[in-house]
Amino acid sequence: MKQYTDILIRLPLICLSLILLIPIGLYAHEIEGGFQKGNQAYKDGKFDDAISHYTTLVVQGYESFELYYNLANAHYKLGHIAPSILYYEKALKIEPSNADAQFNLKLANLKVVDKIPQKPVFVLSKWWNSIISSKSSDQWATWAIILIWFAAAFGGLFLYSETSRMKRILFFSGIPLVFLSVCILLLSIQKRSIEHTDSYGIIYSTNTYIKSAPEQDAKDLFMLHEGGKVKIREQLDEWTQIELPDGKVGWMSSKALKGI
Amino acid sequence: MNRYIFVYILYIGLALTTLEAQTFTAKATPSTVGLGQRFKVTFTVSGATQVGRPNIPSFDNFVALGGPSQSQNVAFSNGQMSSSIGWTYVLQPKKKGTFTIKSATIKVADKTLKTDPLTIEVVDAPQKPQSNNRNVNPYANQTPDQQPTDVKELVKENVFAKAFVNKSNVYQGEQLTVIYKIYIRAAEFSSLELEEAPKYEGFWAEDISIDQLNYTPETYDGKQYYSAIVKKAILFPQKSGELTVPSLKLKSEVYVKVQSNNRPRNPFDLFFSRPQYATAEYSFASASHKINVKPLPTTGKPANFSGAVGSFSFETSFDKTETETTDPVTMTIKVKGKGNLKTLTLPEPFFPPDFEVYDPKTSDKYSASSGSVQGSKSADYLVVPMNPGEYKVEPLTFSYFDPSKGRYQTLNSPDYTLTITGDPQQGSTIASTGTQKEDVKLLGEDIRFIKSDLSSVRKKGEGFFGSPSFFLLYLSPLFLFFGLLWRKRKKDEEAKDVVGMKKRKATQMAQKRLATAQGHMQNGKEKEFYDEVIRAIWGYLSDKLTIGQAELSRDNIRELLTQKGIQPTTLKRLTDLLDTCEIALFAPTMVSGGMDATYNESLQFISDLEDEIVQSEKGESKS
Numbered sequence: 023m024k025q026y027t028d029i030l031i032r033l034p035l036i037c038l039s040l041i042l043l044i045p046i047g048l049y050a051h052e053i054e055g056g057f058q059k060g061n062q063a064y065k066d067g068k069f070d071d072a073i074s075h076y077t078t079l080v081v082q083g084y085e086s087f088e089l090y091y092n093l094a095n096a097h098y099k100l101g102h103i104a105p106s107i108l109y110y111e112k113a114l115k116i117e118p119s120n121a122d123a124q125f126n127l128k129l130a131n132l133k134v135v136d137k138i139p140q141k142p143v144f145v146l147s148k149w150w151n152s153i154i155s156s157k158s159s160d161q162w163a164t165w166a167i168i169l170i171w172f173a174a175a176f177g178g179l180f181l182y183s184e185t186s187r188m189k190r191i192l193f194f195s196g197i198p199l200v201f202l203s204v205c206i207l208l209l210s211i212q213k214r215s216i217e218h219t220d221s222y223g224i225i226y227s228t229n230t231y232i233k234s235a236p237e238q239d240a241k242d243l244f245m246l247h248e249g250g251k252v253k254i255r256e257q258l259d260e261w262t263q264i265e266l267p268d269g270k271v272g273w274m275s276s277k278a279l280k281g282i
Numbered sequence: 283m284n285r286y287i288f289v290y291i292l293y294i295g296l297a298l299t300t301l302e303a304q305t306f307t308a309k310a311t312p313s314t315v316g317l318g319q320r321f322k323v324t325f326t327v328s329g330a331t332q333v334g335r336p337n338i339p340s341f342d343n344f345v346a347l348g349g350p351s352q353s354q355n356v357a358f359s360n361g362q363m364s365s366s367i368g369w370t371y372v373l374q375p376k377k378k379g380t381f382t383i384k385s386a387t388i389k390v391a392d393k394t395l396k397t398d399p400l401t402i403e404v405v406d407a408p409q410k411p412q413s414n415n416r417n418v419n420p421y422a423n424q425t426p427d428q429q430p431t432d433v434k435e436l437v438k439e440n441v442f443a444k445a446f447v448n449k450s451n452v453y454q455g456e457q458l459t460v461i462y463k464i465y466i467r468a469a470e471f472s473s474l475e476l477e478e479a480p481k482y483e484g485f486w487a488e489d490i491s492i493d494q495l496n497y498t499p500e501t502y503d504g505k506q507y508y509s510a511i512v513k514k515a516i517l518f519p520q521k522s523g524e525l526t527v528p529s530l531k532l533k534s535e536v537y538v539k540v541q542s543n544n545r546p547r548n549p550f551d552l553f554f555s556r557p558q559y560a561t562a563e564y565s566f567a568s569a570s571h572k573i574n575v576k577p578l579p580t581t582g583k584p585a586n587f588s589g590a591v592g593s594f595s596f597e598t599s600f601d602k603t604e605t606e607t608t609d610p611v612t613m614t615i616k617v618k619g620k621g622n623l624k625t626l627t628l629p630e631p632f633f634p635p636d637f638e639v640y641d642p643k644t645s646d647k648y649s650a651s652s653g654s655v656q657g658s659k660s661a662d663y664l665v666v667p668m669n670p671g672e673y674k675v676e677p678l679t680f681s682y683f684d685p686s687k688g689r690y691q692t693l694n695s696p697d698y699t700l701t702i703t704g705d706p707q708q709g710s711t712i713a714s715t716g717t718q719k720e721d722v723k724l725l726g727e728d729i730r731f732i733k734s735d736l737s738s739v740r741k742k743g744e745g746f747f748g749s750p751s752f753f754l755l756y757l758s759p760l761f762l763f764f765g766l767l768w769r770k771r772k773k774d775e776e777a778k779d780v781v782g783m784k785k786r787k788a789t790q791m792a793q794k795r796l797a798t799a800q801g802h803m804q805n806g807k808e809k810e811f812y813d814e815v816i817r818a819i820w821g822y823l824s825d826k827l828t829i830g831q832a833e834l835s836r837d838n839i840r841e842l843l844t845q846k847g848i849q850p851t852t853l854k855r856l857t858d859l860l861d862t863c864e865i866a867l868f869a870p871t872m873v874s875g876g877m878d879a880t881y882n883e884s885l886q887f888i889s890d891l892e893d894e895i896v897q898s899e900k901g902e903s904k905s
Contacts, residue, residue: 049739049741052739061732064732085739089736091733126729135706159745174759174760229634231674
């Protein structure tokens with residue numbers, strides 16, 4: 023009987039130590055070389071080379087905030103508006119609150135022809151959106167884990183504390199921690215679903231017609247230019263239904279669009 | 283007329299016989315004329331075959347009615363050939379008096395020949411028509427008041443105007459042609475003018491100019507007439523309903539052939555009497571025509587129909603389809619064909635907002651000479667592309683009503699794609715909100731520098747959230763907590779069980795010890811015996827009262843047992859029993875009754891105490 027109890031306690035600890043032993047940058051050493059080559063080319067002003075170095079890593083399926091950010095910078099330097107916006111957006115998807123990426127994206131957006139006015143948003147939902155969008159789902163998940171560990175630690179102390187005063191303090195600080203952690207976990211789930219369903223795209227062709235229906239002969243509703251960010255609503259064969267921040271909806275050729 | 287020319291030639295011929303070669307003469311026939319009468323002036327050069335145009339003086343006081351008619355004559359007389367060229371004018375005096383016609387000159391073979399001035403005497407018009415004996419005065423002249431009453435009738439019979447329209451039932455906007463014709467027989471117009479220009483009310487009219495009257499023989503109502511078109515117009519009805527093509531009012535002066543009133547003077551006259559002419563002022567008009575104008579059908583009317591009626595072709599063109607930003611492109615829209623070109627409107631092209639479109643230059647080119655209005659109407663649009671890209675220019679549609687088919691036709695222009703290269707010119711937006719202030723501030727700035735170190739790298743699709751390690755990390759503290767909780771519970775429970783067991787087995791344990799003591803007693807080991815008995819009693823009490831052996835003392839046992847409601851006699855028995863055993867340990871001789879009595883007493887005591895404790899616990903639980 024006693025052995026089982028011990029295993030139950032030790033297993034999470036073993037797991038935790040194993041996970042903590044794995045470096046967070048799991049693949050960092052694999053792409054370090056290519057990444058630094060790209061950086062060197064960038065510093066030398068060879069933006070074309072930098073792009074090819076970075077892009078090689080992206081094509082291999084590596085994802086990193088710094089990789090996307092640097093690639094976007096290189097594209098920006100060469101005046102490739104659409105790719106630079108695309109990669110800034112990708113970088114911000116990993117680190118939504120990064121000030122440098124936000125600043126550079128703003129500069130890149132200045133070169134976009136279309137200035138699409140925002141649909142007015144309810145204050146409360148704006149506030150909620152700003153909270154939820156400030157961190158990625160992974161970042162929220164990390165916070166939920168940190169809090170639940172604290173809660174567990176408080177719980178353990180609670181069990182073995184002798185005095186009732188100590189027990190009371192630990193109980194009333196441990197329960198809110200659990201509650202907060204669960205809330206943040208829900209936030210993370212919410213953010214994750216937003217990341218999955220609210221996919222956005224960047225217009226890649228210099229200009230494209232937005233049509234009323236997914237067919238070539240459909241009526242042209244309006245036109246968008248390179249670099250514009252649109253929300254992807256639906257995809258049908260070669261066509262994508264998009265939505266603009268001001269609520270306009272239309273269909274466009276999927277070829278002229280790249281998902282973030 | 284030919285008749286008289288013959289006479290002139292005869293005269294000239296006579297003259298030639300007397301004149302030498304290369305002379306230039308002028309002659310008036312007659313030299314005395316009545317007011318309103320016509321006479322002829324002939325300039326003749328003889329003896330020359332190659333001459334230029336003579337320099338004829340102006341006929342100030344006369345009206346030139348005709349001429350010059352040129353005549354050439356070659357004659358042989360006395361074996362000599364003589365030739366002459368004459369220029370004849372028909373003149374009419376303006377007023378009475380004696381007038382001079384100045385000399386005429388002509389250049390003949392480096393020489394300038396000159397005629398003598400002519401003197402013409404103009405007198406009152408003769409009372410009677412000139413007799414037929416003077417053939418040089420062909421037209422009898424009479425003032426209207428002196429005309430016989432039947433002259434007007436005669437004119438009416440022989441002169442009239444008619445209007446013809448080619449269609450009397452048309453659609454609104456459909457072109458129709460109106461022709462006004464005059465008919466004349468046995469008479470000639472000396473003057474003909476419009477009394478009033480026709481007003482085409484309800485029509486848009488395009489006049490076809492008539493340079494000169496072109497008389498052609500035409501049979502009308504069984505009679506031979508000369509007819510000529512005096513006016514022709516193409517009309518476009520501008521509204522539906524019954525419209526009137528107005529009549530044409532004409533004013534004229536007519537020479538009409540009249541039968542002489544005079545009875546023939548002699549039989550000779552009967553044969554040689556010539557027709558006589560009278561002049562009459564005559565105003566006449568054509569009839570007006572009613573035209574039924576049908577409205578254009580509403581069924582099948584295209585949405586973009588703009589009033590074009592006729593038959594047209596439609597074309598659009600670009601001067602180039604590839605250009606750079608700010609380099610203008612011209613789009614031409616052209617409608618060609620027959621119909622109301624003047625009033626139709628061309629379709630307007632639609633350009634994306636990335637183009638600046640300037641007002642079009644329009645031009646109409648059409649003519650009505652061929653009996654219908656045809657030509658083209660075009661508009662040139664100058665557009666300046668502002669942003670690079672591939673732009674589609676919407677195809678234009680042009681709709682018109684074809685009256686011959688009675689339905690609407692729609693023509694489409696082809697699609698055009700404009701390829702624009704170059705730098706974008708800011709400012710063209712789908713819903714421009716203008717550049718914001720903060721944006722302007724940012725314009726001069728550069729992007730922030732690249733990151734030099736990687737913080738975390740993952741493979742695509744390997745999100746932390748939802749991954750096994752995430753669940754492990756999130757759930758392991760829960761497991762840890764509940765594991766700890768369970769372990770603590772278990773320990774507590776175990777601890778509790780030990781006490782219960784001890785309590786339950788207290789009597790058993792005591793009896794076991796007492797049995798050991800009995801063994802010692804039988805072996806005569808007195809010391810071991812008492813020792814064992816004391817341990818049995820103390821052990822029993824320790825287990826039963828859940829007190830550690832170390833804490834046992836007579837005082838706290840008495841206290842606890844009293845609490846449990848144990849009788850003082852039983853407590854006295856315990857004290858006695860303990861005293862007996864302790865005394866027996868240190869001074870065995872002082873013990874009464876020996877080991878047997880102590881053994882039985884201790885057995886009895888534990889049994890009694892057990893009963894008493896059970897009873898008191900029962901009573902406790904009952905109360």
